[in-house]
Amino acid sequence: MKVVGIITEYNPFHKGHKYHIEEAKKITGADYLVAVMSGNFVQRGSPAIINKYDRAMMALNNGVDLVLELPVCYATGSAQYFALGAVALLNQLGIVDYLCFGSECGNIKLLEDAAKLFYKSSESFDNILYSYIRKGLSYPAAREKAAKDLLKADTQIISEPNNILAIEYIRALLLLNSSIKPITIKRNKAHYHDKELKNDISSATAIRSILQNSKNPAEFSPVKNSVTNCVYDYFIKNYNRRFPITMEDFSSIIKYKLTYESNRKLTEYLDLSSDLVDRIKNIDIQNYDIESLMQIIKSKNITLTRVSRALIHILLNIKKKDFKEYIDDEIIYYGRILGMKKEASHLIRKIKEYERIPIITKVSKADKQLSSLGMSMLNQDILASHLYNQVVFEKFKISIPNEFKHGICIL
Missing domain, CATH: 3.40.50 (Rossmann fold)
Structure with a gap:
């Protein structure tokens, strides 16, 4: 079978x-x-x-x-x-x-090479990565540039959404020492x-x-x-x-939690940094629908996707401490x-x-x-x-x- x-x-x-x-x-x-x-x-x-x-x-x-x-x-x-x-x-x-x-890309070899690079996360890779972050790039954009520098590949492999997930799937298989064989379409x-x-x-x-x-x-x-x-x-x-x-259907709950909870409490949620919380707290959130609010919160180095994930984690009470325990254990x-x-x-x-x-x-x-x-x-x-x-x-x-x-x- x-x-x-x-x-x-x-x-x-x-x-x-x-x-x-x-x-x-x-x-x-x-x-x-x-x-x-x-x-x-x-x-x-x-x-x-x-x-x-x-x-x-x-x-x-x-x-x-x-x-x-x-x-x-x-x-x-x-x-x-x-x-x-x-x-x-x-x-x-x-x-x-x-x-x-x-x-x-449809090329399993290219994806595996990229996955191995991220899996090993060499010192040279980290140095290049954080040099781009210091220049103001978001983490995804910095990682893309660092990977391209080291892979020396004239390709969009690190930036395309399905390629990114494919690389992470292979990386996870490596991390878990899994016998499951990766196949790409x-x-x-x-x-x-x-x-x-x-x-x-x-x-x-x-x-x-x-x-x-x-x-x-x-x-x-x-x-x-x-x-x-x-x-x-x-x-x-x-x-x-x-x-x-849609996201707007959860607007009242999200806005309530953003208003009610303190800066310190908000930073306990997954994907919420103190800088992001300060940015949110400086906005009159009652004046915007959720989609408009997310557009205002995002910045050069905070992507729209990260903002939306952060709001979902607040909505669902998903906190850094709990998540770390899951990852560190089984x-x-x-x-x-x-x-x-x-x-x-x-x-x-x-x-x-x-x-x-x-x-x-x-x-x-x-x-x-x-x-x-x-x-x-x-x-x-x-x-x-x-x-x-x-x-x-x-x-x-x-x-x-x-x-x-x-x-x-x-x-």
Whole structure:
């Protein structure tokens, strides 16, 4: 039995994702595909446009056999920690043979060379990196320049978003001494940041833009060629009933915490430096919506993505101290199943046989399976989902069962 793992968000699911699933199985000859998927909050520092259970069903309907949730502390982390958490989860399952991911370059050798450079993090690399930071560059921009200097490659490999994640996936495999083999698929047609729809494969960014800015389902027709039929049917039936959810829907809670909490308390949250907190506190936040506020907060060396992640970490009570404890100990403490196909049920039995990680099928019984650190991590997932579900109810008057009542999605 061969199993290939993928790491994803499906925010929302589109034909590019379908292509990835089909190619991953084809290239590796895998019998089953396991997806580690972000829950209700995603890596760019925002809520998912559609809740995690509906996105898990989209995945199952389009070729995924088993969907596990990436804990929210990693799902909303930087590329390095997003990758580390997801790879650690796949590794701990004990059944995964391959990790397949998309990249702009499509060259596994180039990606591995870059990953090894970051993994070793030589003194010369650090010296060049911090020389660029002292010149006022943001950390991502400084790292890109330092890596290009040392790799001596005339390429955008360090700056393209999927390449960056690919490098971090390989780096995580090295760090964990994992036997999982990395495989890359060249990203075709739509670029990650493309805001314009294509005829076939479009970016999730472009699709979200249509979904968020349309006044009714009749205006969704431009995205029809970019998504599978079952996903498009979901859009038509559930618009303004279960989605879209945006950052602005959490505006009141975020602004309350920014106003109520002291500078010292705010610096306890992940991705919040004292400089960033001072910058936030000097703004009359009540005068701006969240998107405008983030634009004002960002600066030359503080990216918009970092700002949005910081606000999400404040919203979800994700603190530096807790995160450091997770990383310094086991990194990942459980595998939470969101959905599965009936014919893949033996995968769960196989994972349990290895006894490398507790598998959670019922949140109500998790306290009997997990350590105190594991429960701390899971409680952050529970809080995130309950906040998300509350916003769905307030916006659409639709109740999504809470984490103690919602069962696994089964196809």
